[in-house]
Each structure stands twice: as structure tokens, then as C-alpha cells.
Amino acid sequence: MAETNDWIENEVKNNDVVLFMKGTPGFPQCGFSGQVVQILDYLGVEYKGINVLSSDELRQGIKEFSSWPTIPQLYVKGEFVGGCDIIRDMFQAGELQSHFAENNIAVKGAA
Amino acid sequence: MSATGPLETAMREKLVARFDPQRLQIVNESHLHAGHHNRDSADDGSFDGAGETHFRVRIVAAQFDGMSRIERHRAINDALADELAPDKVHALAIEPAAPGEPTRW
Numbered sequence: 097m098a099e100t101n102d103w104i105e106n107e108v109k110n111n112d113v114v115l116f117m118k119g120t121p122g123f124p125q126c127g128f129s130g131q132v133v134q135i136l137d138y139l140g141v142e143y144k145g146i147n148v149l150s151s152d153e154l155r156q157g158i159k160e161f162s163s164w165p166t167i168p169q170l171y172v173k174g175e176f177v178g179g180c181d182i183i184r185d186m187f188q189a190g191e192l193q194s195h196f197a198e199n200n201i202a203v204k205g206a207a
Numbered sequence: 208m209s210a211t212g213p214l215e216t217a218m219r220e221k222l223v224a225r226f227d228p229q230r231l232q233i234v235n236e237s238h239l240h241a242g243h244h245n246r247d248s249a250d251d252g253s254f255d256g257a258g259e260t261h262f263r264v265r266i267v268a269a270q271f272d273g274m275s276r277i278e279r280h281r282a283i284n285d286a287l288a289d290e291l292a293p294d295k296v297h298a299l300a301i302e303p304a305a306p307g308e309p310t311r312w
Contacts (some may be wrong), residue, residue, distance in 0.1 A: 125244070128298065128300075163281070164280075164281075164284070165284050165288070165291045165299075166284075166291075166298065166299060176277070178276060178277055178280070179280070180300070181280070181300055181301050181302065182276045182277065182280065185276060186276070
């Protein structure tokens with residue numbers, strides 16, 4: 097479990113935007129994960145999608161890493177930002193866009 | 208949906224006890240997910256849509272005032288930790304609000 101924790105920590109530290117999800121950005125296997133993918137793609141943010149279904153250890157490990165029981169989980173600059181409900185609320189309020197801007201994350205989309 | 212199930216009843220009791228909500232709505236959305244692949248099932252099958260697998264909790268409570276979105280979700284997840292076990296509720300959508308904040312219900 098410690099190894100999984102280290103692996104996750106490494107991923108969120110070395111990638112500006114990381115989405116732990118079920119399935120992949122190209123083929124989400126869960127409606128909640130799919131919603132976050134749609135928002136990130138709409139904004140034109142570069143991110144790394146990590147499929148938690150690829151490993152039971154990862155699927156359990158990510159929940160313990162963040163003390164958050166559900167997936168998807170979005171991390172920006174190593175910090176947990178939220179799950180589907182929170183990301184959608186932030187997006188609709190314009191807060192997700194400003195969160196990316198404050199963290200110097202390029203947003204290429206129109207919007 | 209038919210009669211209220213045991214998980215929904217337990218969630219309602221715990222949310223009322225913990226948050227003393229002004230408004231509370233628990234929606235069983237399991238039927239919307241019938242046919243979805245369920246990796247947690249014993250036979251690696253699909254959700255049949257008949258059970259208590261997918262819920263939406265809408266809650267307005269004074270103690271959410273001054274709490275961040277993440278703090279609100281954490282408080283609710285924590286209150287419902289028993290129900291969020293892997294073999295019970297599979298997915299929980301949460302719409303928390305403090306009194307006076309806009310809601311969509």
C-alpha cells in the first residue's frame with residue numbers, strides 16, 4: 097500500500113493536472129468520470145487521465161490517499177480539488193477556470 | 208420507485224442526526240444505471256437498477272455555512288461512511304447548501 101501511495105504522490109507532483117477516473121479520457125466507463133472529462137476537454141486543459149480500473153490497489157489507494165471515497169478525483173499542482181459534483185459546480189461558477197489561471201495552467205478552449 | 212429501502216432509511220437517519228437539515232432530499236437513482244457494468248458484483252455482472260446502488264443527496268443545513276465545498280462533501284461522506292462501503296452504495300452525488308444559497312430543487 098505504501099508503494100501505491102508513493103506512486104500516486106509522484107503522479108500528482110509531476111503532472112500539473114491529473115484526473116483519476118474510471119476508464120480513459122477517450123473512453124470513460126462511468127458517467128461521473130465522463131462529466132469531468134467533458135469539462136476539462138471543453139476548457140482545453142492538458143491533463144493526465146489515470147484509469148483506476150486498471151488496478152485494484154490503485155482504485156483503493158486513491159481513496160485512501162485523499163480520504164475521499166469516490167471517483168473521479170481531480171488534482172491540480174498536487175492538490176486535490178474535488179470530485180464530479182464539485183468540479184461541475186466550480187465550472188458553472190467560473191471558479192474552475194480561475195483556479196487554473198491562478199495555478200498558471202494554460203486553458204486553450206474558447207469559453 | 209417503490210418503497211424506501213433500508214440503505215436510504217439509514218442514510219436519512221444519519222443525515223438528520225448529524226446535520227439537523229432545513230431541507231433534505233434523498234433520491235434513489237439506481238434505476239437510471241440499470242445495465243451499467245458493475246465491477247463490484249460477485250459475478251462481475253451489471254447493475255439491475257432495482258436496488259440501492261446510486262443515490263443523490265440534496266441537503267440544506269446551517270452548519271455548512273462557512274465550510275468549503277470539499278469540507279461539506281467530506282462531512283457528508285463521513286456521516287455516510289457505513290453506507291458507502293464497496294458492497295453497498297456504489298455512487299453518491301451530493302448537492303449541499305447553506306441556508307440562503309441557491310439550490311436547484
